[in-house]
Amino acid sequence: MTIKSQTTLFGLTVAAGTLCATAVAAGTPERSGQSITPIFERGTYGELSFSAVSPDLTGETVGGDSISDLGDTYFAFAGAFKKDINDSLSFGVVFDQPWGANITYNDDATNGVFTDANTEWNSAAITALGRYKLGNGFSIHGGIRAETLEIDVNLPAAGAENTIKESTGFGYTIGAAYEIPAKAARISLTYHSAVEHKADVSFNDADDGETTFDMPESLNLEFRHAVSPTTVIFGSARYIDWTSLDINTNSFGDLVGYADDTLQTSFGVGRGFSKEWAGAITVDYEPPTDSPVSDLSPTDGKFGLGIGGTYTRDQTKISGLVKVLSNGDAVSNAGSAFNDNTTLAVGFKIARTF
Structure with missing residues (x-):
């Protein structure tokens, strides 16, 4: 396989692993x-x-009334830039939107306390990274992350409209990797620290003091390996410490909390068809917790399939990916049952080496 077709193929593994991550x-x-x-x-x-x-x-x-579609369509953006300083040292900047939610109940009275309820999370993060090659295939990487977050949890039927106003917190990232260039193989382990937020709170449009909470720490394991000149396997596992998240407010009390941590896994196979074209299929899986879930995030586990492709011309790569996920069945804290639900996600990425 030529260098150009390798670039196409391995560019696809990055795209397949990161595009539509919003659906994971x-x-x-x-x-x-x-x-x-x-x-x-x-x-x-x-x-x-x-x-x-x-x-x-x-x-x-729980009373047998239908709940109409709660999931709002949403959009996400991400970007990155990386540059070598010398043969051993490089730096980069990554922009992403790590946390988000868009759930809306309609105003049907059969929804009870959740009539006209909604939750919306908006976030943005910038991570400044450095990487140093130690030799013999080993390297270390790490950096600092700045993260903004705003949360609305509104329950009009209960007379409780809560806003966690926009706040900024800081954390760090650290990890290590091992590569075998001759086999186009790499495995990396990256730890993202918790990020503390101290935010002003509004309750029914009135000042409700402050709240302090930590967005959870996480651990990412990512790998790829060429099994033939035209085929590569790749995958990831991501653990998130959700049980550490506890958001309390003065008027409402416990506003956000989770009973279980999560482990998200993904596996894919990519194949180069020519110097310009490559394709991939991916499988995503998150095991259910079997615990009651929030009525404002009513799924438990998931299974997904994706198909993607990359076109390379000179130093530019254009990638696209479509994923269909089966959302895990769930019973909410209020006793509502959510079954046989799906999510459709599409993603597009353009990348260039200068």
Whole structure:
């Protein structure tokens, strides 16, 4: 396989692993996957990506009334830039939207306390990274992350409209990797620290003091390996410490909390068809927790399939990916049942080596 077709094929593994990452979460406000793979690209490198995600979430109340589609379509953006300082040292900057949620109940009175209820999370993060090659295939990487977050949890029927106003917190990233260039193989382990937020709170449009909470720490394991001149396997596992998240407010009390941590896994196979074209299929899986879930994030576990392709021309790679996910069945804290739901996600990325 020529160098150019290798570039096409391995560019696809990055795209398949990161595009539509907004659809990987089940029952938690996870969006981006917090991958740092751009730091491993060769030379000077930049990328921009866009994703659109449309969940279909319907259910039935404990009284037998139908719950119409709760999942709002949402869009996400990400970008990265990386540059070598010398043969051993490189730096990069990654922008993503790590946390997010868009759930809306209609104003049907059969929804009870959740009539006209909604939750919306918006976030943005910038991570400044450095990587140093130790020799013999080993390297270390790490950096600092700045993260903004705003949360609305509104229950008009209960007379409780809560806003966690925009705040900024800081954390760090650290990890290590091992590569075998002759086999186009790499395995990396990256730890993202918790990020503390101290935010002003509004309750029914009135000042409600402050709240302090930590967005959870996580651990990412990512790998790829060429099994033939035209075929590569790749995958990832991501653990998130959701049980550490506890958001309390003065007027409402416990506003956000989770009973279980999550482990998200993905596996894919990519194949180069020519110097310009490559394709891949991916499988995503998150095991269900079998615990009651929030009525404002009513899924538990997931299984997904994706198909993608990359076109390379000169130093530019254009990638696209479509994923269909089966959202895990769930019973909410209020006793509502959500079954047989799906999510459709599409993503597009353009990347260039300079």
